[in-house]
Amino acid sequence: MGTLDRAEHDRPRATLASVAALAQVSPQTVSNVLNAPHLVRADTTARVREAIDELGYRPLAAARQMRTRRSRIIGLRLEPLRDGINGVVLDRFLHALTEEAQSGGYRVMLFTAHDDADEIAQYGELLVTTSIDGFVLTGTHHDDPRTTWLTERAVPFVAFGRPWSDDPRAARGHSWVDVDGASGTRAATEHLLAEGHRRVGYLGWPAGKGVADDRRRGWREAVDQHLGDLRAAADAWEIRSEDGVAAGISGARALLGRPNPPTALVCASDSLAIGAAAAGGGLTVIGFDDTPAAAAMGISSVAQPLVEAARNCFALLHERLDAPDGAPPPTAQRLLAPDLVLRAGTPPA
C-alpha cells in the first residue's frame, strides 16, 4: 500500500455527500459534475472540483467499494417506447431477464435515458447512489460510448447486442450475447426456395446499421448460393426503407410493379411483412420477431430466442461479478440462432 493510501486512511473517507456539503450543492449535482458535466454551470463545476480536491474524494474507488458490498441489483435502461409492432421483443427480454435474475438472487432496476450521454450519466448516478452491481445494455451500435465508459471504469456489464465493430479486438473486449439475424433470414429464404419459389425478394431497412445489414446478408447469401444464373436478377427484388406497415405496403407494391417481380418476400420486421401481406399482390411473406400482430394475421416469422438470450446475459454478468478483484475480467461472446415460426398465411380460425 502506497503513502497516498496511508494518508487517506488518516482522515474520514470522503463521500459524495461530504463533497456536496462542502461545495454547497446537492449530491445529484456532484454526480452530474462527474458523469454529465455538460449539465452543470461552469462556476458550479469549479466549486465541486475544488471540494473534490480538498477532500481527496475518489468517486471510482467509492463506487467500487460500494460494489463489493453487493447490492444484488442489476440496472437496465428501458428503451423509449416506440409503440411499434416490434417493441415486444425487448419487453420479452425484460421479462425473461427479471425472472432469470430473481432466480439467481438479483433484482432488475429500471431507468430511462434520452441518449447515450444521458445513459452514461445515469450509470454514474446509479453506481454512486444505489450501489448497483452491474448493467445489461441493449441497443448496441458501432462506436458505442457506453461500453467504452463502463470498460474504462471496470464496471461489470454485459451487452445484449454485438459491438458491430470491424475490429475483432473491440468485438472481444467485453461480454455480449446476440442473436444471429443473418442465419434467421437465410433460413427464411431457404424455406421459401424449398417451397418452390424462385424469385424471393427482400424488404429491409436502410444500409449502414449493423442489424439492418446483418438481416439482409442472410437473404442475399441464400439467394446467391441457391439461384445459379438467376441470382444476378436479385438486385431488382430488393427495397430498403424505414420500418412500418405503410412502408411494407408501398415497398411491396413497388416491387410488384417491376418486370418479373418476386413472388415471395423475406422482411426485416413483422411491420414490413404485415404491410407486404396487405399489399394485394398475393405475395408469400416471412417477417422477423414473431410478434403478436404477425401471429394474429397468420404470418410466418423469424423468432429470436429471448429467454435463452436473457439467461446467457445473466450468466455472463454473474460470472463477471464473481471474478476476483484485480484479475482481468472474464469476457465471453455468444451468438444464438433464431427459429423460423411457420404459419398458414391467414388469421388462425
Next chain:
Amino acid sequence: MGTLDRAEHDRPRATLASVAALAQVSPQTVSNVLNAPHLVRADTTARVREAIDELGYRPLAAARQMRTRRSRIIGLRLEPLRDGINGVVLDRFLHALTEEAQSGGYRVMLFTAHDDADEIAQYGELLVTTSIDGFVLTGTHHDDPRTTWLTERAVPFVAFGRPWSDDPRAARGHSWVDVDGASGTRAATEHLLAEGHRRVGYLGWPAGKGVADDRRRGWREAVDQHLGDLRAAADAWEIRSEDGVAAGISGARALLGRPNPPTALVCASDSLAIGAAAAGGGLTVIGFDDTPAAAAMGISSVAQPLVEAARNCFALLHERLDAPDGAPPPTAQRLLAPDLVLRAGTPPA
C-alpha cells in the same frame, strides 16, 4: 418511550442477518419464515422463531425504520408475459411509470411472482432486504389479499386497478387509479350508432370478473338508452368467450349465423376485434386497448390513458410516502376516461 424500547436500546439491534446467524439458516429462510411460512420445514421454522424471540427481532419495525431511510425505490411486479396482443398495455404503463418515477427522484425495481401469495412473500423480502419505499400493484381483483396485507402493515402502495368490491368502504380503503372501461365501450357503441348502425353487438369475456363486466356494461347501457324497442333484441347480439383471435373469428361467425345479425361489434379486446374483422362477414368492429396489431390492421380501438394513469399512480404514492408517520395515511381514488381511436378499417397505405 416505554421500558421495552429502553431495554432494546441497551443491546445491539437485532437484524435479519443476526437472526439468520443464530438460527444457522440463510437470511432468505428467515424472510420466508416471516412472509411465506408454507415454504419452510416445521423444524426450521421453530428454530428461526426461537432466534427471533431470543434476539427480540421485530421485522416490521425494522422494515419501517428502513423505509424512513428512504431508498427511493418503488417495487412493481412484472405480470407473466401472456404474449398476447394486449400485453402491450402493461408494458406502456411500465414505461410511463419508470419515466415518471425517475423525474421524481425514484427508481422502479421489478420482480416476478407466480400468484398473490408469492407476490406477498416478495413484498416481505423486498421490504427487509432492499428497504423498498412502496409498491405499485396491477391486476387487482375482488377480495385481493395483497391490498389487505399491505394495508395491515401500513406499507405505502397504490393500485392501478379498482378493488372491484361491492363494499364502498373497501373501495375507499386505499389509493387507486383506474380507467373507466364502461365509458370506453359506451363511446364506441354510440359512435357506431351515430354512423347509422342499428344492430350493434358485443364480443366480450365471461361474466363475473370486474373488468369483463365493466366493459360489457358500457355497451349494454348505450344500446338500452338509444335503441328504443329494438333493445330487447340485443340479448341475441352478444357472445362472451375467452380472449383471442380465434375466439373472435368463431364468435363473430356465430353471431352472423343468427337471424337479423349485428352489423357492427364492440369488442372487449383487440384480439377479439381482429378475429371479428377477419371473420368474413363485413362487420364494422371496434376493439379495446389500441394495440400495435389493431393499428397495423386499421381497426378502431378504445385507448387507455396509460401515461396519465402512471402519472397519477406515482403522484398518489408520493403523497402517501410524504405523509407524516402516525397520521392516518391519505387515500385517493381516480377514475380516468379512455379515448376512442378511429381508423379506416383497412391497413394504412
